[in-house]
Amino acid sequence: MSSVSPLAADVREHPEAPLEPNGRARRVGGPGLRYVGARLAGLVVLLLLLSLGTYALLDASPGSTERLLLGNHPQTPAAVAAVRAEYHLGDPFFVRYGKWLEGVAHFDFGTSIRTGEQVTSAVGRAAAITLTLGAISFLLVLAIGVPLGMWAAVRRGGRLDRAIVGGSVMAVSAPPFATGVVLLYLLAVLAGLFPAAGAGTGVTDRLWHLALPALALALTAIATIVRMTRTAVVRELEQDYVMFARARGLSERRVLWRYVMRNASIPVLTASGLVLGYMVGGAVLVEVAFSIPGLGSLLVDSVNYKDLPMLQGAVLTIATAVLLINLTTDVLYMVIDPRVRLGGRRRG
Amino acid sequence: MVHRSEGRVRRTARRRGLASGALLAVAGLLAACGGSGSSGRIETAAQSSQRVSNAPIAQITWATANAGRSLNHYTSNEPGTIIALSNVLGGMLQFDRDGKLQPALADSWRKVDPVTYEYDLRPGVRFSDGTPLTATDVVYSLGRNVDPKGGSILNSFYGSVKSITADGPMRVIVKLKHPDNFWHYIPAHTAGWIVEKRAAERAGKRLGTPSAPPIGTGPYKIAEFVPDDHITLVVNPYYWGPKPRVQRITIKTIADDANRLVAVRTGDVQGTFDVPLASSQQWEGLGNVNLTTTPSVFYINMVYNTRVKPFGDVHVRRALSYAIDAKGIVDSLFHGNARVATAFPSPELWVGNGLTAAQAAARQAALPQYQFDIARAKQELAKSSVPHGFTVTTPVPPAPGYLSQIIQVIQADWAKLGVKLTIKQEPETKWLTDTEQRNFQVLLTEGYADFPDAMENPYYNYDGKFANPLGFNLANYENPALDKLLDRQLVEQDQAKRLQISFQALQIAQDQVANQQILWEQQVMALDKQYTLADYGPWTFFTPWAARLGKVG
Numbered sequence: 001m002s003s004v005s006p007l008a009a010d011v012r013e014h015p016e017a018p019l020e021p022n023g024r025a026r027r028v029g030g031p032g033l034r035y036v037g038a039r040l041a042g043l044v045v046l047l048l049l050l051s052l053g054t055y056a057l058l059d060a061s062p063g064s065t066e067r068l069l070l071g072n073h074p075q076t077p078a079a080v081a082a083v084r085a086e087y088h089l090g091d092p093f094f095v096r097y098g099k100w101l102e103g104v105a106h107f108d109f110g111t112s113i114r115t116g117e118q119v120t121s122a123v124g125r126a127a128a129i130t131l132t133l134g135a136i137s138f139l140l141v142l143a144i145g146v147p148l149g150m151w152a153a154v155r156r157g158g159r160l161d162r163a164i165v166g167g168s169v170m171a172v173s174a175p176p177f178a179t180g181v182v183l184l185y186l187l188a189v190l191a192g193l194f195p196a197a198g199a200g201t202g203v204t205d206r207l208w209h210l211a212l213p214a215l216a217l218a219l220t221a222i223a224t225i226v227r228m229t230r231t232a233v234v235r236e237l238e239q240d241y242v243m244f245a246r247a248r249g250l251s252e253r254r255v256l257w258r259y260v261m262r263n264a265s266i267p268v269l270t271a272s273g274l275v276l277g278y279m280v281g282g283a284v285l286v287e288v289a290f291s292i293p294g295l296g297s298l299l300v301d302s303v304n305y306k307d308l309p310m311l312q313g314a315v316l317t318i319a320t321a322v323l324l325i326n327l328t329t330d331v332l333y334m335v336i337d338p339r340v341r342l343g344g345r346r347r348g
Numbered sequence: 349m350v351h352r353s354e355g356r357v358r359r360t361a362r363r364r365g366l367a368s369g370a371l372l373a374v375a376g377l378l379a380a381c382g383g384s385g386s387s388g389r390i391e392t393a394a395q396s397s398q399r400v401s402n403a404p405i406a407q408i409t410w411a412t413a414n415a416g417r418s419l420n421h422y423t424s425n426e427p428g429t430i431i432a433l434s435n436v437l438g439g440m441l442q443f444d445r446d447g448k449l450q451p452a453l454a455d456s457w458r459k460v461d462p463v464t465y466e467y468d469l470r471p472g473v474r475f476s477d478g479t480p481l482t483a484t485d486v487v488y489s490l491g492r493n494v495d496p497k498g499g500s501i502l503n504s505f506y507g508s509v510k511s512i513t514a515d516g517p518m519r520v521i522v523k524l525k526h527p528d529n530f531w532h533y534i535p536a537h538t539a540g541w542i543v544e545k546r547a548a549e550r551a552g553k554r555l556g557t558p559s560a561p562p563i564g565t566g567p568y569k570i571a572e573f574v575p576d577d578h579i580t581l582v583v584n585p586y587y588w589g590p591k592p593r594v595q596r597i598t599i600k601t602i603a604d605d606a607n608r609l610v611a612v613r614t615g616d617v618q619g620t621f622d623v624p625l626a627s628s629q630q631w632e633g634l635g636n637v638n639l640t641t642t643p644s645v646f647y648i649n650m651v652y653n654t655r656v657k658p659f660g661d662v663h664v665r666r667a668l669s670y671a672i673d674a675k676g677i678v679d680s681l682f683h684g685n686a687r688v689a690t691a692f693p694s695p696e697l698w699v700g701n702g703l704t705a706a707q708a709a710a711r712q713a714a715l716p717q718y719q720f721d722i723a724r725a726k727q728e729l730a731k732s733s734v735p736h737g738f739t740v741t742t743p744v745p746p747a748p749g750y751l752s753q754i755i756q757v758i759q760a761d762w763a764k765l766g767v768k769l770t771i772k773q774e775p776e777t778k779w780l781t782d783t784e785q786r787n788f789q790v791l792l793t794e795g796y797a798d799f800p801d802a803m804e805n806p807y808y809n810y811d812g813k814f815a816n817p818l819g820f821n822l823a824n825y826e827n828p829a830l831d832k833l834l835d836r837q838l839v840e841q842d843q844a845k846r847l848q849i850s851f852q853a854l855q856i857a858q859d860q861v862a863n864q865q866i867l868w869e870q871q872v873m874a875l876d877k878q879y880t881l882a883d884y885g886p887w888t889f890f891t892p893w894a895a896r897l898g899k900v901g
Contacts, residue, residue, distance in 0.1 A: 063777025078496035196611040291602040293577040
């Protein structure tokens, strides 16, 4: 009996399959860490540029913070002057930006002009909700979308395949707030299974409150994952190594999960990164329909009040989340596919 | 005050955008398919009279359309803040359902002379932290509004105040710079609310944030505050008045109209003051709540910028006013949840001036009016400098949504005169700036009365000294004869004479029509059928309404 794995010959002949003969993936080495370090440095630069741009744009937008704060009571000049002094609204742009930046260097993101709260606590609270919502939604997308995509690929051409693809296209066509209202009606009003509004307090209560909005958000993104998974799996299933593996007598399940999925996962991973990024942005629409006080409403309120410190905090939090998601996607790339050495020496 | 409220209302349209159509359609589905077939009639507050049981109620959840951004009434005057704080804070006086002044923290008060008011504090009152109420707290709380460095947005209510002093621990003396017929309402208004001094000073800038809630004398105190989400109140054990029945009330922010409707339908929420007027019929299908209506303090007004051609011409203003179909708007857009206006003040506001609502309605109806009549409008325009019509633009904010709807109705009617109106949708910030800078030709606004005095809005909207960016004479109207009357009514001590002067002023105002009031709004409350709210009226939000909730018994 040969001591070499029966698949070794296959792998030698088909180097595009990323698995080593012993079944383990190559480990990320030194060049990978340098790459991550460089990316993180770039992230900081990006955030700085973003903060300057956001500050400038909001500052230049019409409307005066004093008027927004003072509301619609007739005001004395002394009151207006007091508000301007309090929030340094009369200082030139770079002085104000500089003061903000100085605070940030000491991890002080300032106080909200609108609510008087510390920006870190307000953004922290809102981000916890939005990121939880995005995460649950993302998991739902993967949990529903990947199996459906695989199923469609395996049964490609058939009725089930067409039904799954058709269904997911319908889901992506409906905007999340519309889907949300339908889910509200069906599951909260008719069935009484879920609450109608708010984000809840406490872990289980929060999960219960976020279930419907997460589902609404997930449904719109599922199409992307279904189609991506289906395409990737179909392509892998047509590869020669699969035919040979089957010819070797491996079960269909083993072929699918051990080999096909591993290879198909790369494009799915890319799409997932995009989907997760969308989740963070798409959460805004759903938050409105379900009255969830997340980053979405915080952004809108901050813009409407020209609440510069709060807006900076919210925008930078979202940007950091999206950038970190992108970075994680790229790193996972390297982990899954040892042929890819981003920023390092390419394998010959 | 005048001008599109950041205040009370329905900022719901702001974030809905496209969502509104889809959501309302589905909400309509909900209402049609929901309910156990009750008639869905909206009862007037006067009609509904239910016996209240004294059984305690453990918890009630209330929905508000507008988030309280902070619980500091000095800096945040939004509905979400007010309806919570009115249960926590109180003033020396309080409005009753009809708007009459009643004793509260002051059990008696007197006007010693036209510029001196004395208030005697109720003995034995404690704040929710157990501290006794003294005149020092009152002087501090009211004084913050006077001092511009106190950072209070309510300082305009204290414009005529010279000094607020304590005369011993239980008496407060307010001295004015000149007589002011608007002053005596202030102790019952949010501008007269009293906070515990030491706690407020300790809190400093953090007052009203979750870490430093205000300490008051009201029936409730703040248990939890999550900005933009909810405020939870629990009973104040030291409250000086009758013990409230509801032990705990959570005021939840649900800005989206459809979501609020769903939350009421599922019972997540037991009541709300924010039943949208333009879509109240969807709420009428709910079987588990009663709908009650009462006049509100809000009105809709068309402003003509008299400094811009051709709106300096009174014939143009009259012509355009004749072409506004107020009754049509009330019937079709508000579904009867409004009344055609005959001047700035709604009849209920005359209680402070010494007239009943019926008397006021009759006298106002006799003033020059501009009932919808296209023929008359054309005649009037023919006398003007632009008999063949002209083009005009108007800016419209995103919220409340019905402003856009109303202006479109007006656009269609003005077109019949040859007046081409272009509607410019603007973001809120830009709209506020344009309003302030008088950067408009005509402007549709929503305004409100701060207290039950009929002359408040005529004064601030018509007096020439307010025709500037800090004031509310949006029409930039300057008429020395009218100013004389408006200034006189502010200081006139004889009530009968003041009435006479007031109507003389209104006569000119209506004749010159620099502002055309279109309608007075109603307000509609939805409340779970098992509960009732006593004395629901236009001033309910300024008073500890949560303490008047009870089980129907």
